[in-house]
Amino acid sequence: MIGHVRPESSIQIGEHTEGHLGGWTFNLDTIWTTVIAGAIVVALGFWARNQLTKDTEDHVPTKLQIMWEAVVSTVTREVEGNLGRVNPTVVTYAVALFFFILAANWLELIPSQPNDQLHLLPAPTSDTNLTYAMALLVILGVWTYGVRQKGLRGYLKHFVEPYPWLAPLNILEELIKPVTLALRLFGNIFAGAIMLALIGSLITWQIGGIPVGGVLGGFFNIIWKLFDMFIGAIQAFIFALLTVLYFGMAGGEHDDHDEAHDKREGRDESADKAQADEKVDDTDDGTGSEGEKEPALAT
Numbered sequence: 001m002i003g004h005v006r007p008e009s010s011i012q013i014g015e016h017t018e019g020h021l022g023g024w025t026f027n028l029d030t031i032w033t034t035v036i037a038g039a040i041v042v043a044l045g046f047w048a049r050n051q052l053t054k055d056t057e058d059h060v061p062t063k064l065q066i067m068w069e070a071v072v073s074t075v076t077r078e079v080e081g082n083l084g085r086v087n088p089t090v091v092t093y094a095v096a097l098f099f100f101i102l103a104a105n106w107l108e109l110i111p112s113q114p115n116d117q118l119h120l121l122p123a124p125t126s127d128t129n130l131t132y133a134m135a136l137l138v139i140l141g142v143w144t145y146g147v148r149q150k151g152l153r154g155y156l157k158h159f160v161e162p163y164p165w166l167a168p169l170n171i172l173e174e175l176i177k178p179v180t181l182a183l184r185l186f187g188n189i190f191a192g193a194i195m196l197a198l199i200g201s202l203i204t205w206q207i208g209g210i211p212v213g214g215v216l217g218g219f220f221n222i223i224w225k226l227f228d229m230f231i232g233a234i235q236a237f238i239f240a241l242l243t244v245l246y247f248g249m250a251g252g253e254h255d256d257h258d259e260a261h262d263k264r265e266g267r268d269e270s271a272d273k274a275q276a277d278e279k280v281d282d283t284d285d286g287t288g289s290e291g292e293k294e295p296a297l298a299t
Helices: 028-052 063-083 088-109 128-150 152-160 164-204 213-250 252-298
Strands: 018-021 024-027
Touching: 024 028, 028 063, 028 088, 028 128, 063 088, 088 128, 088 164, 088 213, 128 152, 128 164, 128 213, 152 164, 164 213
Parallel strands: none
Antiparallel strands: 018 024
């Protein structure tokens, strides 16, 4: 038996629905799918806020509230366990990024390609324009956060640590961070889109003149979409985790100093409390001794 695939389905790489304005070229499909993903996240945020602030009759937290608090507390605990205390807004920013990238990645799974020339809902993260833009926003936020935490001189100082001659390598590493952050997300999501296109081409597969591609293509399509959902979630998590990591590295020493200062204040408060308790005990002992002596004098 001989199986073959007719070359009727083509895989288009880097082709988008384009618009032109003032000499600029815009990938319209990336723009509208980015807006859709953002709208989904905003709508989910308002819905979650409504559910989280809902006052139940028995004053028991809703399931969504319990789940949300568990997720945020777990992420915060893991981050602080590995990086020390991080500004709470960093965790919030990373969680928002995670849900936005997750929604953007999963748009690809919705059947929305009426023909080979038009794809209504491609994953916007399979376009480097979006991934580079997100990575640029992250690294600019990291630099701003580092300067605000340590000051300009304190933040620039880490480029010459531990040795001044490592400054070129440290600067190069800092400039490569957004590139690797963007390309990692783009590569994985774009590879998933290629796999979906390849599986779609199995529809024309024939074995000995018997068309079996429809059954196999449908089966593999379901399996791959489930796997692609997992890959999309993992990549969203990695992007958010690296974002928190970069923020933690940018303000690490300052946060460690604050944490040590808080611990020192806690120890001082404990010592003061212990001294106050000792004074109270001494006063009680003195009062008790006088009380014991009084009956003896009366006798």
